[in-house]
Amino acid sequence: MAALELILNNPIISALVALGALAAVFGAVLGFAAVKFKVEGDPLVEQIDALLPQTQCGQCGFPGCKPYAQSIADGDSINKCPPGGQTTINELADLLGVDAPELDEEHGEESALPKVAFIREDECIGCTKCIQACPVDAILGAAKQMHTVITSECTGCDLCVEPCPVDCIDMLTVEPELHQWHWAQPKGVAASNIIATDKTVATDKTTATEEETAA
Amino acid sequence: MRQIWETPGGIHPEQNKHQSTGEQIGTIAMPPEIILPMGQHIGAPATPIVEVGQTVLKGECVAKPEGFFSAAIHASTSGTISAIEERTITHPSGMRALCVIIKPDGKDTWAPLNPCDDYTQLSKDEILERIRNAGIVGMGGAGFPTAIKANPKSNRKITTLILNGTECEPYITADDMLMRERADEILLGAQLFCHLLTDVNEILIGIEDNKPEAIAAMQAAANALNDERIHVVSFPTKYPSGGEKQLIQILTGKEIPSGGLPAQLGIVVQNIGTAVACHRAIVHGEPLISRVTTVVGQTLEKQRNINVLMGTPIGFVLQEHGFVSDYKQRIIVGGPMMGFAADNQNVPIIKTTNCILAPSTKELPLPAPAQPCIRCGMCEQACPASLLPQQLYWFSRSEDVEKLEEHNLFDCIECGACSYVCPSNIPLVQYYRASKGTIKLQREEKAKSDHARLRFEQRQERIVKAEAEKEAKREARKQAALEAKKLMAEKAAQPANGETENTTNAVDKTASKVVDPVTQKAKLTRALTSAQSRLERANAQLQTNIDEDNGSRKDALQSKIKQAELKVNDAQNKLDAFNKEHDISSSEPGTPQAKNSSAPSNDKGKDATSPALKKMAMSDAEKQAAAVASIEKRLGVATQKYKEAQEANTPTADALKLGVEKLEQKLSDAKAVLAQQANDVSANTTQPVSKNEADAALGAIERAQAKAKAKAAMTDDEKKQDQIASLKKRIDKAKTRLNKAKDENDDNIAAFENAYNKLQDKLTQIS
Ligand code: SF4
Ligand code: SF4
Ligand code: SF4
Ligand code: SF4
Numbered sequence: 001m002a003a004l005e006l007i008l009n010n011p012i013i014s015a016l017v018a019l020g021a022l023a024a025v026f027g028a029v030l031g032f033a034a035v036k037f038k039v040e041g042d043p044l045v046e047q048i049d050a051l052l053p054q055t056q057c058g059q060c061g062f063p064g065c066k067p068y069a070q071s072i073a074d075g076d077s078i079n080k081c082p083p084g085g086q087t088t089i090n091e092l093a094d095l096l097g098v099d100a101p102e103l104d105e106e107h108g109e110e111s112a113l114p115k116v117a118f119i120r121e122d123e124c125i126g127c128t129k130c131i132q133a134c135p136v137d138a139i140l141g142a143a144k145q146m147h148t149v150i151t152s153e154c155t156g157c158d159l160c161v162e163p164c165p166v167d168c169i170d171m172l173t174v175e176p177e178l179h180q181w182h183w184a185q186p187k188g189v190a191a192s193n194i195i196a197t198d199k200t201v202a203t204d205k206t207t208a209t210e211e212e213t214a215a
Numbered sequence: 216m217r218q219i220w221e222t223p224g225g226i227h228p229e230q231n232k233h234q235s236t237g238e239q240i241g242t243i244a245m246p247p248e249i250i251l252p253m254g255q256h257i258g259a260p261a262t263p264i265v266e267v268g269q270t271v272l273k274g275e276c277v278a279k280p281e282g283f284f285s286a287a288i289h290a291s292t293s294g295t296i297s298a299i300e301e302r303t304i305t306h307p308s309g310m311r312a313l314c315v316i317i318k319p320d321g322k323d324t325w326a327p328l329n330p331c332d333d334y335t336q337l338s339k340d341e342i343l344e345r346i347r348n349a350g351i352v353g354m355g356g357a358g359f360p361t362a363i364k365a366n367p368k369s370n371r372k373i374t375t376l377i378l379n380g381t382e383c384e385p386y387i388t389a390d391d392m393l394m395r396e397r398a399d400e401i402l403l404g405a406q407l408f409c410h411l412l413t414d415v416n417e418i419l420i421g422i423e424d425n426k427p428e429a430i431a432a433m434q435a436a437a438n439a440l441n442d443e444r445i446h447v448v449s450f451p452t453k454y455p456s457g458g459e460k461q462l463i464q465i466l467t468g469k470e471i472p473s474g475g476l477p478a479q480l481g482i483v484v485q486n487i488g489t490a491v492a493c494h495r496a497i498v499h500g501e502p503l504i505s506r507v508t509t510v511v512g513q514t515l516e517k518q519r520n521i522n523v524l525m526g527t528p529i530g531f532v533l534q535e536h537g538f539v540s541d542y543k544q545r546i547i548v549g550g551p552m553m554g555f556a557a558d559n560q561n562v563p564i565i566k567t568t569n570c571i572l573a574p575s576t577k578e579l580p581l582p583a584p585a586q587p588c589i590r591c592g593m594c595e596q597a598c599p600a601s602l603l604p605q606q607l608y609w610f611s612r613s614e615d616v617e618k619l620e621e622h623n624l625f626d627c628i629e630c631g632a633c634s635y636v637c638p639s640n641i642p643l644v645q646y647y648r649a650s651k652g653t654i655k656l657q658r659e660e661k662a663k664s665d666h667a668r669l670r671f672e673q674r675q676e677r678i679v680k681a682e683a684e685k686e687a688k689r690e691a692r693k694q695a696a697l698e699a700k701k702l703m704a705e706k707a708a709q710p711a712n713g714e715t716e717n718t719t720n721a722v723d724k725t726a727s728k729v730v731d732p733v734t735q736k737a738k739l740t741r742a743l744t745s746a747q748s749r750l751e752r753a754n755a756q757l758q759t760n761i762d763e764d765n766g767s768r769k770d771a772l773q774s775k776i777k778q779a780e781l782k783v784n785d786a787q788n789k790l791d792a793f794n795k796e797h798d799i800s801s802s803e804p805g806t807p808q809a810k811n812s813s814a815p816s817n818d819k820g821k822d823a824t825s826p827a828l829k830k831m832a833m834s835d836a837e838k839q840a841a842a843v844a845s846i847e848k849r850l851g852v853a854t855q856k857y858k859e860a861q862e863a864n865t866p867t868a869d870a871l872k873l874g875v876e877k878l879e880q881k882l883s884d885a886k887a888v889l890a891q892q893a894n895d896v897s898a899n900t901t902q903p904v905s906k907n908e909a910d911a912a913l914g915a916i917e918r919a920q921a922k923a924k925a926k927a928a929m930t931d932d933e934k935k936q937d938q939i940a941s942l943k944k945r946i947d948k949a950k951t952r953l954n955k956a957k958d959e960n961d962d963n964i965a966a967f968e969n970a971y972n973k974l975q976d977k978l979t980q981i982s
Contacts, residue, residue, distance in 0.1 A: 049668070052664075054667040054668040066672075123966055125966045136670040136671050137670055137674050138670075166966045166967060167945070167973060178304075180656060181308040181652075183652055185645070186585070186649075
């Protein structure tokens with residue numbers, strides 16, 4: 001009874017006490033949640049790494065994709081990965097909310113078709129140099145035995161070509177397979193880029209215009 | 216009359232079915248060539264099991280299925296295999312793929328078949344295996360292997376079998392004619408499926424109401440069979456009621472969830488053509504080697520359905536029907552809505568080819584140019600999958616993958632109804648097909664890159680672990696060496712103390728005995744000589760083992776020697792200490808050893824320290840010099856031995872020679888290192904060891920990077936120059952390597968020579 005009276009008599013103080021109690025409870029809950037559901041690793045680096053092509057070729061100047069992802073997270077520019085090309089740059093730009101630059105040619109050119117290493121097996125002397133260079137363990141062999149590339153594991157990074165003393169590794173272009181083929185986007189319909197009620201001349205072909213009108 | 220349900224959307228295009236239903240199913244002459252692509256179905260292409268030049272009989276298997284998700288392929292007539300090569304295949308991509316080519320002998324002789332009058336005697340697995348071996352795939356559209364579909368892995372019982380006789384696409388009448396002429400076989404096929412599925416209690420045969428003859432024929436056959444599970448259901452014509460999901464909804468009112476399968480609802484849908492093929496495969500033992508195909512279009516003299524052999528070139532079929540090419544002629548494989556234009560008339564009829572359409576330009580004009588979207592919403596009205604085609608179109612254009620998936624792009628059945636109704640002639644379905652393809656490819660790449668990441672990380676981990684292990688071993692060795700050093704230093708510093716203690720101990724222990732210095736000394740000398748002889752023995756053993764190139768033994772022996780050395784030192788120390796003591800206390804004339812020990816005790820202590828200890832105190836260069844000296848000594852011994860062996864003509868001569876060579880090699884290596892060290896010291900640029908051990912990959916990366924950097928700044932001409940220069944460098948490298956190999960009489964001379972020549976070829980090619 002006395003407590004009820006106290007509350008009724010001091011509405012402001014009781015409100016403050018109630019709020020304080022709530023704050024303490026929620027604070028404790030949040031604090032607990034932060035510890036309990038802690039996110040392992042650096043999620044941004046993981047996210048960036050997930051977008052990089054994982055060729056592990058080092059053309060970006062880092063010993064692998066993950067280090068470059070780390071460097072991007074630390075503010076490096078996003079246009080250093082030639083195997084990923086413009087697609088990867090665009091995705092990275094999307095993720096980081098920045099404008100997509102062109103690929104930095106200093107690090108190499110984007111090749112149109114994927115490549116895969118091939119060892120001319122009768123020439124291989126079994127020196128194992130290429131195995132040491134391959135970042136994804138895609139080469140099979142043992143000392144003085146013929147070596148061979150596991151095509152499905154090879155990322156086409158090119159790192160095994162240089163170390164081979166008898167120059168028996170070729171980088172072959174992988175022709176697109178039938179199951180990889182798909183229809184191309186229809187061409188020559190620039191006029192349909194905008195909706196008809198839009199009065200601008202129908203030659204504008206940025207998708208931005210389209211989205212603005214859509215929105 | 217059964218109840219039927221409504222489906223959303225749909226269109227009513229011109230039917231154009233009458234042109235090809237005027238005649239019975241016909242046949243054509245034997246084509247000059249049969250082209251059998253290895254991939255006529257969804258899944259892995261089959262693997263040829265025949266050879267060029269081999270004769271095959273009609274119905275003989277020419278390619279076996281590759282794995283579970285595949286189908287066999289059979290010769291559709293008797294003849295010779297004239298080639299197994301890449302040909303343009305019946306596919307919208309117009310790509311080439313492996314085909315088996317048969318030159319028919321005209322006799323059309325059947326291979327022995329394996330018919331079965333009563334399939335209820337066979338086990339289900341046996342029946343499924345036969346269907347699989349007959350190469351049967353879904354003949355209505357995509358070519359899904361039937362053996363898989365007829366045995367769905369679902370935890371729900373299959374209670375409803377639907378036979379799809381809808382054939383909603385304009386122009387196509389192959390299923391219509393099949394139902395008119397072979398209704399009984401279709402129903403027998405349906406019963407076969409029911410036998411496989413066990414729990415089916417209704418068989419629904421769905422037919423659009425624009426095929427009254429087919430409905431009548433099917434009904435009559437059903438009545439004759441007297442199977443009350445069979446219901447022939449007709450429903451109003453609308454495109455695309457023939458889609459699997461649409462048909463299920465029309466006949467049962469059930470909707471399949473997005474991304475789900477009919478089996479989840481206890482339903483299996485089969486095409487009626489597939490039912491006939493399965494019936495024939497089991498009962499008559501005939502593999503799938505022919506199919507009914509509609510040949511239609513205004514540029515043809517004769518429009519009808521034919522039962523045509525798989526692998527017949529489409530051009531030949533057209534020619535047999537009086538084809539006259541029109542201006543801007545298109546040949547469409549499949550119907551006008553979902554088919555594709557074949558650029559090459561030499562592509563064959565395959566298991567899924569239900570129609571060849573050769574329209575005149577007037578009949579099926581080229582699509583008008585696309586106009587801007589006017590947001591009329593007609594596409595949304597027409598879509599049978601209740602999607603928002605207009606939104607999808609925008610997302611597809613802006614390649615917004617996330618939004619596309621959010622808007623259920625993958626529920627689109629690519630029926631083309633939206634494009635058909637679009638007043639702006641936007642080829643909407645093309646956009647969806649393109650986007651689907653891109654997304655699928657992206658997923659595939661994503662899976663691949665995830666895999667590569669995993670392998671990269673695992674390798675990295677492995678390297679780190681191996682490095683850590685090595686480091687730990689190194690550390691342990693260092694620790695052990697340090698301890699040994701300390702121990703020895705202690706002993707060297709206070710030999711007298713230790714000895715006195717020892718002696719006092721000995722005195723205590725042998726209290727009754729009189730301590731005789733002479734016996735004591737003799738004992739110590741004996742210990743020393745024995746230790747020395749042990750050392751010698753071990754050394755000799757080591758030498759023989761080195762000569763025999765016995766690596767593992769060698770290591771063990773070397774450690775033995777070390778031990779022996781330590782013992783010798785120990786003994787020597789003791790003796791010295793003893794001598795010293797007695798030199799001072801008594802003036803007994805000593806042995807030669809005692810004389811030696813008359814030197815100042817300080818120096819003596821130093822001398823007494825073992826060679827091992829000395830080694831530890833040496834600098835790198837000194838160590839190397841010592842190593843060179845020791846190898847020289849070993850070489851001397853080895854050479855001597857080899858000579859002896861040669862003179863005596865013992866069989867071990869060769870092994871000994873090898874040992875000598877090895878030692879020579881080692882010596883020159885060690886000398887080189889020594890010279891290097893001298894250089895380093897003089898130039899005062901001692902490199903940290905870790906640099907030498909840097910990862911080979913890192914080095915390659917650095918080089919590649921530098922190259923790329925230089926390349927970026929160059930013009931094409933310069934690039935070429937650069938290429939030539941780099942090639943020349945590589946040639947030089949190859950040459951030195953070759954010469955070295957020649958000098959050393961290496962096994963790989965041929966390989967090096969080859970590489971050298973190839974590089975030179977490359978150079979001539981470029982310049
Ligand atoms: S095989 Fe060669 S190209 Fe392929 S991933 Fe390994 S190092 Fe790179
Ligand atoms: S580097 Fe060349 S020679 Fe050496 S193992 Fe690899 S492929 Fe063979
Ligand atoms: S093609 Fe796709 S989006 Fe267009 S109507 Fe058919 S299901 Fe709908
Ligand atoms: S039918 Fe064509 S014009 Fe109409 S909303 Fe759809 S895409 Fe736009």
